Amino acid sequence: LREVTWVYYLSAQSFMNLYPYASDAEYQQAMLDLPLFTQGLPENNPQRQTSWTEAYLDLVGQGMMVTANAPVYEDDEFRGIVGMDITLERLNQVIQNFDYREGKILISDTNQQLLSYTGFKSTNASEIPTLESVLPTGLKEYLDVILSSPNNRLESIGSFLEIHRAIPNTPWDFIFYVPKIAVYY
Numbered sequence: 750l751r752e753v754t755w756v757y758y759l760s761a762q763s764f765m766n767l768y769p770y771a772s773d774a775e776y777q778q779a780m781l782d783l784p785l786f787t788q789g790l791p792e793n794n795p796q797r798q799t800s801w802t803e804a805y806l807d808l809v810g811q812g813m814m815v816t817a818n819a820p821v822y823e824d825d826e827f828r829g830i831v832g833m834d835i836t837l838e839r840l841n842q843v844i845q846n847f848d849y850r851e852g853k854i855l856i857s858d859t860n861q862q863l864l865s866y867t868g869f870k871s872t873n874a875s876e877i878p879t880l881e882s883v884l885p886t887g888l889k890e891y892l893d894v895i896l897s898s899p900n901n902r903l904e905s906i907g908s909f910l911e912i913h914r915a916i917p918n919t920p921w922d923f924i925f926y927v928p929k930i931a932v933y934y
Contacts, residue, residue: 752839754811758821759786760829773809780808789820789830797822801920803862804837804877813837813877815864817919837877840865851931855880859920861892880924885909888926896922905929 755774757767765776780786787793788800799819807814811834818832844854844865856865861880881889887907888895898904900914911926 752835754814754834754836754839756833758829758831761827762829771809777808785816785818785832786830789818791827794820801858803858803860804864807834811836837864849927852925852927855883855924856916857922857924864921895924
């Protein structure tokens with residue numbers, strides 16, 4: 750999986766198996782306090798579902814990333830989590846290939862933290878912009894309307910055309926918008 754930075758098993762018994770191996774990514778006890786692990790704990794995830802973290806700054810210098818994690822059980826005993834990390838840089842590379850100069854693509858999480866957007870320059874900052882902070886003025890006031898709109902339906906909002914889609918198997922939203930004048934000109 751080229752998009753994935755690391756895949757690993759993080760054990761509640763204080764060890765980690767990591768692929769691909771990196772000597773600077775050794776097990777640290779503090780990892781058991783990170784959301785990538787705590788989201789899988791029985792008290793936080795009694796349904797034993799896969800979850801995604803918010804973006805965070807990687808401990809070993811890979812930049813900002815998100816983690817998909819799933820709890821691992823042996824019978825009814827919690828053993829740890831399996832995780833898969835994806836850097837925001839990689840998410841941005843995927844959408845940067847989109848070539849429609851007037852339109853913009855955005856990917857945000859359920860907290861409206863921006864994970865990827867056209868024009869995103871650096872993913873090593875510890876602060877991630879919000880969806881609202883990059884939307885044009887004519888769309889900011891309609892953010893709730895955009896996020897609650899049906900998947901894949903083109904909407905006319907003020908001077909913009911917009912389409913929204915919940916990204917399957919993630920807590921993320923894909924939004925594309927373009928000024929009407931760029932389409933109708």
